[in-house]
Amino acid sequence: MSLSIRRRQFVAGTAALATAPLLRAQTAWPSRPIRFLVPFAPGGTSEIVARSVAAELTKQLGQSVFVENKPGGAGVVAMAEAAHAPPDGHTIILGHVGTLAVNPYMLANQPYDVNKDFVPVTLLAKVPNVFVIHPDVPAKNFREFVAYVKAHPGQLSYGSAGNASAGHLAMEYLKLVTGMFITHIPYRGTGPQLTDLLAGRTQASSAGMPALGAHIRAGKLRAIAVGTHERIPALPDVPTVQEMGYKDFETSQWYGILAPAGTPPEIVKRLQEESYKALRSSAVTERFATDNAVGGGGPPAEFAAFIAKEQKTWREIVRKAQIRAD
Structure with a gap:
């Protein structure tokens, strides 16, 4: 055997040895607990969705999928950390309408x-957006609320889970189509903003049923409209904004999983398949039904196309409503 042939065999063997651990790591994924970042504080719909799915993924994958709330900077803090994490499938993040379609x-x-x-x-x-007001506001329904705000411009305020949160976007969109002037007060999460709303320190908000349902049923908050095209089963007597004369108005909260760029396709595919399975487990479907949430689970290309469509929609809304990070 010639020297050049032996050298080529040595180089090939060395390359194979070098790539073997990587291939084994990918095949064995997950090899350690998976960190699931949520860009908002505890107590909101984002955490409920993430924890419901994470619990099932933990059972299916044999490794802990632990949710880590990391609020701040309209979701930028957590997104930046996830973007720079090793692309090995052991750090994922909950993407959402604000971080993916509005912040840009x-x-x-x-x-x-x-x-x-x-x-x-x-x-x-x-998850459908629900618009609620504090019972002390002298308005029994959506039309009365809009009329009252217009008669008292700038005197009322609404809270949100933070800049670019789903509630912030929904209320700004509503302000755009109705011509209301109501002040935005961003909080560090749905929980803190609901504390002030329930106490009457703010007068209105928009969030998902997971965070608002119990307070609506207890009479502590008054639901005046939903942002979907159709009424939702949990609130059959509450009209849609579109029914109130604002054609094509639609806003909902949506959540999905993202991984750092460069994550191996086989890991992305496995994660999608396991998520699909988790979303169809009885524990998740029952919880989602209670909250009027619609489960997803489709392939990566489908989610990518959905994000692109949402970006196009919200680019125009941000421009027209002049939405800014307060």
């Missing part, structure tokens, strides 16, 4: 590109 147009600078530094895995859920 609302924030001048972000330390990442949502379309280049992440790979979409799957859409987890769509």
Whole structure:
């Protein structure tokens, strides 16, 4: 055997040895607990969706999928951390309408590109936005509320889970179509903003049924409209905004899984398949039904197309409503 042939065999053997651990790691995924970042504080719909799915993934994968709430900067803090995490499938993040479809147009600078530094895995859920007011507001329904705000411009305030949260976007969209002037007060999560709303320190809000349902049923908050095209089963007597004369108005919260760019396709595919399975478990379907959430689970390409469509829609809304990070 010639010297050149032996050298080529040595180089090939060395390369095979070098790549073997990587291939084994990918095959054995997950080899350690998976960190599931949520860009908002505890107590909101985002955490409920993430924890419901994470619990099932933990059972299915044989490794802990632990949810870590990391609020701040309209979701930028957590997104930046996820973007720079090793692309090995052991760090994932909950993407959402604000971080993926609004921030690129609302924030001048972000330390990442949502379309280049992440790979979409799957859409987890769509959750209807519900518009609520404190019972002390002298309005029994949506039309009375709009009329009251217009008669008292700037005198009322609404809270949200933070800049670019689903509630912030929904209320700004509503302000745009109705011509209301109501002040935005961003909080660090749905929980803190609901504390002030329930105490009457703010007068209105928009969030999902997971966070609002118990308070609506207890009479502590008054639901005046929903943001979906159709009424929702949990609130059959509450009209849609579209029914109130605002044609084509639609806004909902949506959540999905993203991984850092460069995550091996086979890991992305496995994660999507396991998420699909988790979303169809009895524990998740029952919880989602209670909250009027619609489960997803489709392939990465489908989620990527959905994000692109939402970006196009919200780019126009951000421009027309002049939504800014307060």
